[in-house]
Amino acid sequence: MQRRTFGTAAIGAAILAAAPRMARAQQRRGGEVVIAIVQAPPSLDAHITSAQVSRNITLHIFETLYARDENARPVPELATGVTISPDGKTYVFPIRQDVKFHNGKALDAQDVVASLERYRKLGASATLLAAIDTVKASGPNEVTVTLKAPQSTFLDNLSSPRAPIAIYPASEAAKAANQIDYIGTGPYRFVEYKPDSHVRLARYDGYRLNPAASGRDGLAGKKEVFLDSVVFRFMPEAGARNAAFQAGEVHFLETVDAEVAKRLGADKRNAIYKALPFGFQVIKFNHALGATGDLNFRLAVQSALDMEEIMALSFPDIYQMDGSWVYPGSPFHTAAGTEKYNKPDPAAAKALLAKSGYKGEKLTFITDPLRSDLDTATLVQERLKDIGVMVEVSVADWPTVSKIGFTPTGWNFWTHGFGIEPYEGPASVMLPWVNGLSQQKPDPEIDRLYAALNAELDEAKKKAIFAQFQARLYDQAIAMKAGNYGYFQAATARLKNFAPYRIPRMWGVWLEQA
Amino acid sequence: MTRFLAKRLAGMLLVLGLVSLMSFAVIELVPGDPTAAFADASATPEQMARLRHELGLDLPLPQRMADWYGRLLHADLGQSILLRRSVTDAILERLPVTLSLAGIALVAALAAGVAAGMVAAAYHKRWPDQVVMTAALFGLSVPEFWLGLMLILLFAVRLGAFPTGGFVPIEQDPAAWARSIALPAAALAAVQVGFIARMTRAAVLDVLHQDFMRTADAKGLSRADIMLRHGLPNALVPILTVAGIVTGSLLGNAVIIEQVFSIPGVGRLVVGGILSRDYPVIQGGLLFLAAIYLMMNLVVDVLYAVVDPRIRLE
Numbered sequence: 067m068q069r070r071t072f073g074t075a076a077i078g079a080a081i082l083a084a085a086p087r088m089a090r091a092q093q094r095r096g097g098e099v100v101i102a103i104v105q106a107p108p109s110l111d112a113h114i115t116s117a118q119v120s121r122n123i124t125l126h127i128f129e130t131l132y133a134r135d136e137n138a139r140p141v142p143e144l145a146t147g148v149t150i151s152p153d154g155k156t157y158v159f160p161i162r163q164d165v166k167f168h169n170g171k172a173l174d175a176q177d178v179v180a181s182l183e184r185y186r187k188l189g190a191s192a193t194l195l196a197a198i199d200t201v202k203a204s205g206p207n208e209v210t211v212t213l214k215a216p217q218s219t220f221l222d223n224l225s226s227p228r229a230p231i232a233i234y235p236a237s238e239a240a241k242a243a244n245q246i247d248y249i250g251t252g253p254y255r256f257v258e259y260k261p262d263s264h265v266r267l268a269r270y271d272g273y274r275l276n277p278a279a280s281g282r283d284g285l286a287g288k289k290e291v292f293l294d295s296v297v298f299r300f301m302p303e304a305g306a307r308n309a310a311f312q313a314g315e316v317h318f319l320e321t322v323d324a325e326v327a328k329r330l331g332a333d334k335r336n337a338i339y340k341a342l343p344f345g346f347q348v349i350k351f352n353h354a355l356g357a358t359g360d361l362n363f364r365l366a367v368q369s370a371l372d373m374e375e376i377m378a379l380s381f382p383d384i385y386q387m388d389g390s391w392v393y394p395g396s397p398f399h400t401a402a403g404t405e406k407y408n409k410p411d412p413a414a415a416k417a418l419l420a421k422s423g424y425k426g427e428k429l430t431f432i433t434d435p436l437r438s439d440l441d442t443a444t445l446v447q448e449r450l451k452d453i454g455v456m457v458e459v460s461v462a463d464w465p466t467v468s469k470i471g472f473t474p475t476g477w478n479f480w481t482h483g484f485g486i487e488p489y490e491g492p493a494s495v496m497l498p499w500v501n502g503l504s505q506q507k508p509d510p511e512i513d514r515l516y517a518a519l520n521a522e523l524d525e526a527k528k529k530a531i532f533a534q535f536q537a538r539l540y541d542q543a544i545a546m547k548a549g550n551y552g553y554f555q556a557a558t559a560r561l562k563n564f565a566p567y568r569i570p571r572m573w574g575v576w577l578e579q580a
Numbered sequence: 581m582t583r584f585l586a587k588r589l590a591g592m593l594l595v596l597g598l599v600s601l602m603s604f605a606v607i608e609l610v611p612g613d614p615t616a617a618f619a620d621a622s623a624t625p626e627q628m629a630r631l632r633h634e635l636g637l638d639l640p641l642p643q644r645m646a647d648w649y650g651r652l653l654h655a656d657l658g659q660s661i662l663l664r665r666s667v668t669d670a671i672l673e674r675l676p677v678t679l680s681l682a683g684i685a686l687v688a689a690l691a692a693g694v695a696a697g698m699v700a701a702a703y704h705k706r707w708p709d710q711v712v713m714t715a716a717l718f719g720l721s722v723p724e725f726w727l728g729l730m731l732i733l734l735f736a737v738r739l740g741a742f743p744t745g746g747f748v749p750i751e752q753d754p755a756a757w758a759r760s761i762a763l764p765a766a767a768l769a770a771v772q773v774g775f776i777a778r779m780t781r782a783a784v785l786d787v788l789h790q791d792f793m794r795t796a797d798a799k800g801l802s803r804a805d806i807m808l809r810h811g812l813p814n815a816l817v818p819i820l821t822v823a824g825i826v827t828g829s830l831l832g833n834a835v836i837i838e839q840v841f842s843i844p845g846v847g848r849l850v851v852g853g854i855l856s857r858d859y860p861v862i863q864g865g866l867l868f869l870a871a872i873y874l875m876m877n878l879v880v881d882v883l884y885a886v887v888d889p890r891i892r893l894e
Contacts, residue, residue, distance in 0.1 A: 105852075105855070106852060108618070108662050108856060109618070109662065114618050115618055188630075188634075190618050243618075243634070244662075244664055245664070260844065261663060261670070261673070261674075261844060261849075262674070262843075262844030262845075262848045262849060262852065263746065263747070263842070263844045299746070299842065300842065301745065301842045302839050302842075303725075303729075303839050303840045303842070305729045305732075305840070306729070306732060306744060306745050306840055306841065306842060309729070309732045309733060309736060309737050309744045309745075310744040310745055310842075312737045313736050313737045313740065313743075313744045315743060315744055315745075315746075462611075463612075463855060464612075464616070464855075465611075465612030465613070465616045465855070465856070465857050466610060466611045466612045468612065468616055469611040469612040469613070469616070470611055
């Protein structure tokens with residue numbers, strides 16, 4: 067009797083303790099947040115595009131087996147965990163049984179198998195799953211993946227948000243690219259896509275918080291939604307975006323210039339956030355064409371440039387000087403090779419240039435019209451002129467530049483940001499240099515290190531391999547990193563508990579009543 | 581008239597044929613293709629080849645050309661690669677937006693421009709003339725995108741009288757539609773007002789020196805009567821020519837205004853198509869805009885004969 071009284075009292079106390087929290091949650095509920103984004107997403111079929119603008123939206127609708135936590139480490143999301151066989155080739159994923167898709171269907175192993183198979187066939191980054199031999203449902207709520215060979219980065223790949231390996235209902239996963247209905251398990255459900263105007267999402271009231279998570283955690287964790295809806299409005303013109311924000315029609319700007327951030331931040335109705343680091347500025351060399359194929363020439367360029375000058379001009383007030391090819395805080399962050407990072411020495415540059423085969427010919431620097439890329443190209447052009455290297459800057463839109471930049475002719479230098487690669491981890495940073503993809507001439511040592519990293523299961527040895535890779539980037543001046551950059555983001559001060567991340571997460575945030 | 585129309589329609593078909601050929605050639609010459617929207621730098625050559633095959637980009641040039649013209653003969657502009665719908669549907673969905681924007685801007689620009697031009701002519705070399713001509717020069721010199729942003733800052737951000745952008749369909753809420761279209765139409769019209777005013781002034785000044793105008797004055801008609809009953813109708817032919825040119829400019833400039841005001845019109849569709857290399861959208865959009873431009877020219881030519889019976893269309 068006493069025990070029953072105690073039990074009843076305990077339950078009563080628990081209810082009393084939870085009541086204020088529930089009431090608070092109820093108070094926070096409601097409202098619509100309008101986010102201005104710079105362009106329309108090429109697709110909302112998460113599998114088929116790696117465009118950042120798409121993942122900003124799709125990661126609210128869809129979820130993955132594993133997702134990245136706040137420190138970009140893979141943690142279970144729709145899986146409850148994984149059992150890896152001692153030979154590193156078999157992964158058994160138990161699937162959460164409390165999850166329902168937006169159409170009410172319960173998630174099961176068949177959905178996971180169909181989604182992974184679809185991604186292998188038409189995923190924008192199908193390379194992520196290239197190591198898979200077979201995917202099978204080994205139970206109604208269990209999936210077994212067998213790899214062709216052990217791959218130390220398999221969970222990193224599976225949880226990559228690049229072109230998310232989203233889990234669709236099997237019926238949707240059977241459809242062709244870009245033909246699916248947008249049905250996921252995420253905290254928001256798809257409502258409408260008005261071409262050239264906006265995408266609207268609404269809170270999915272059937273969403274089950276991940277019981278294993280303790281709070282908001284990167285792209286994983288608890289995704290508690292207070293807002294009724296989120297609208298992603300496509301606004302290509304920066305001035306119009308800023309004006310809409312000031313007029314209160316837009317509540318969140320994904321990126322604003324330093325000057326605009328200062329102006330908006332002076333108004334108490336606004337809050338300015340720094341998403342830093344968000345990427346790093348890379349200057350690539352074409353090793354297959356002319357002078358940039360000469361090691362001494364590349365080392366001369368490396369010595370001629372003041373990277374801080376480049377970052378201060380291209381990303382005023384929002385950059386970090388860091389020579390490592392992963393972000394600070396990553397377990398792979400290393401100083402290997404960085405004694406050559408940001409050491410401008412014009413005399414040494416001229417000496418190296420004299421040893422190179424450069425004969426005064428004009429070299430081509432290709433860039434897209436993004437202001438930071440253009441500033442980087444222009445400054446490099448000026449500094450190389452100082453040591454006697456003639457550079458012509460050629461500006462074209464991104465599809466044109468990215469087409470030329472992956473061919474062996476038509477360019478010597480190319481600059482752009484690396485954002486998702488360092489976030490994904492060391493293998494993704496190494497991949498663009500494997501088989502000479504970015505530098506247009508294979509480097510057997512980099513190819514060897516990449517293969518070794520993928521096969522190595524020991525964390526300490528993986529770190530050593532990545533350090534060797536980074537040292538090689540500097541020693542051979544394969545490419546140059548200028549520094550880490552970030553974005554200023556602006557939100558209405560009414561948007562509470564927002565924290566910048568790789569996407570503007572609309573879970574865990576609420577709108578304070580006006 | 582029938583012979584004239586037949587000749588003009590044949591000419592239009594020839595021009596459209598050339599436009600379709602040029603839009604095809606431009607796409608072939610510009611590097612980059614729609615695979616950039618779907619595959620990233622990690623894609624293997626096999627994946628790229630599969631994607632290009634799925635999008636039909638690996639077909640030989642003559643075959644792609646034959647497909648394009650074959651579809652055109654069936655009035656089919658093809659299927660957008662990114663929009664999950666046919667190009668014709670995509671254009672027709674956005675056409676009311678662009679036509680209402682350009683239409684309202686045309687009416688506003690004609691009304692204001694003709695009135696200002698007539699005032700300037702009536703008060704030739706006096707202060708109203710100088711005020712109108714200075715304002716016209718200012719209007720002609722101001723880029724639309726700048727004017728658009730200034731209008732947004734003043735009327736939307738400062739005064740809150742209009743939305744900063746976006747579009748509300750008229751069938752959804754007529755009042756909200758009028759508010760959403762007012763600023764972009766004003767920005768679009770303002771630049772053309774100056775042009776129309778200057779041309780109207782010149783045309784009316786020409787007419788003012790004609791004998792019949794002196795006769796009207798000698799009859800004792802009022803200044804307003806002279807201008808409206810005798811001056812304006814006789815100056816209409818050059819004004820109509822200007823209206824035709826302005827209509828073409830409005831369609832072209834609507835592309836910029838749609839970007840600034842985030843309006844989902846045909847211009848924005850084509851710009852989006854260009855940036856993502858959605859080939860069918862670029863080809864279909866260009867052809868469609870060219871067809872509208874040609875149609876407007878034809879309408880203006882026919883109107884010449886309507887307003888001036890001396891002109892015979894042969």
